[in-house]
Amino acid sequence: MPTCLFAHPGAELFGSDRMLLESVVAAREQGWRCVVALPEHGPLVDALRGAGATIVIAPSLVLRKALLRPSGWPALVRSTLRGTAAAWRIVARARPDAVYVNTITIPLWPVVARLRGVPSISHVHEAEASGSRLVNALLYAPHLLSRGVLANSAFSLRTIAASLPALARRAVVVANGVAAPADPAPPRARLDGPLRVLYLGRLSPRKGPQVLVAAARLLRERGVAAHVGLLGSPFAGYEWFEDELRASVREAGLGDAVAFHGFHDDVWAFVDACDVLVVPSTIDEPFGNTAVEGILALRPVVASDTSGLREAAGGYPTATLVPPGDATALADALARVVERWDEVVSGVAASAAQAQRRHAPAAYRATVSEALRAAAQAAAPRGRAGA
Structure with missing residues (x-):
């Protein structure tokens, strides 16, 4: 049984986390033993174990903007040293035939894999075309060491090409596989009462829940009844944004029209209860799983006209x-x-059928499986990986 070591920067259940889970399922279906290295515990852990993966919790360098500022450089150095040592040990113990690096925010893994003689695959889930090309190039550069590169959208691929053409030439676009709910509730036949609007995702400025709150205020001023549900939580360290968002709701007199639901692993009950799903991102998004999920759940979607x-x-x-x-x-x-x-x-119903064709999980898994097969063919002898 070949072994794939998956590396991922978190343990939640948002977009790239769910795609990691799909990639692990793809590998398991092809008979791979899967070991997943995570820097922390979280809801993703149980989901991965349910898929048959072995979990290793260990320090990892996860690139955040705070680490790239001068004040964050000491922590950057410490994380680099600890992350390198941990990755080296994990590769030695797991003796993988391939390393699957999920996101560009964990740059040490392609480097360690190359040094250990193990072929790696990098899956790019990030793209900021409006960002500095030099910074983007630096973020993408470690993944030149990977045997294969997957990009989650054509927009992501174009962003890579603008910053690091050599990496883009080796990349393949794989559309995210998005699972449909098993039995989605049909939309209300008539809108009796307020329009039920749902936001699903991170509570962060770039995701735009503040724009939705402002839109709810405008609707109230126009006499259009609407109730907004915010389903999600902030990154650690971004709790201030949720506080500001709650304050803006109070100041606008929308306490009866905006509900904060927090984070939930299973979102479908909330989607079933809504009339329309909103994805109001304010800056580039590499893709938009949430928008597809809304369409698959038989709900109209309003999304920002940008990027992915x-x-x-x-x-x-x-x-x-x-x-x-x-x-x-x-x-x-x-x-x-x-x-x-x-x-x-x-x-x-027609929209949902179209989304199922475009984002079938089976098609996603087939592409990931092919990338793993290619990596296995290039794998170094087992003894070298564990040397």
């Missing part, structure tokens, strides 16, 4: 794209959902 979200939500009759950061445009789009409700309800 265009790939995720574009081309569906029940999805609307609006300028990012524009609360007025978002409020207008939600008001149109109310006005066109009968038309929306009649189109959700």
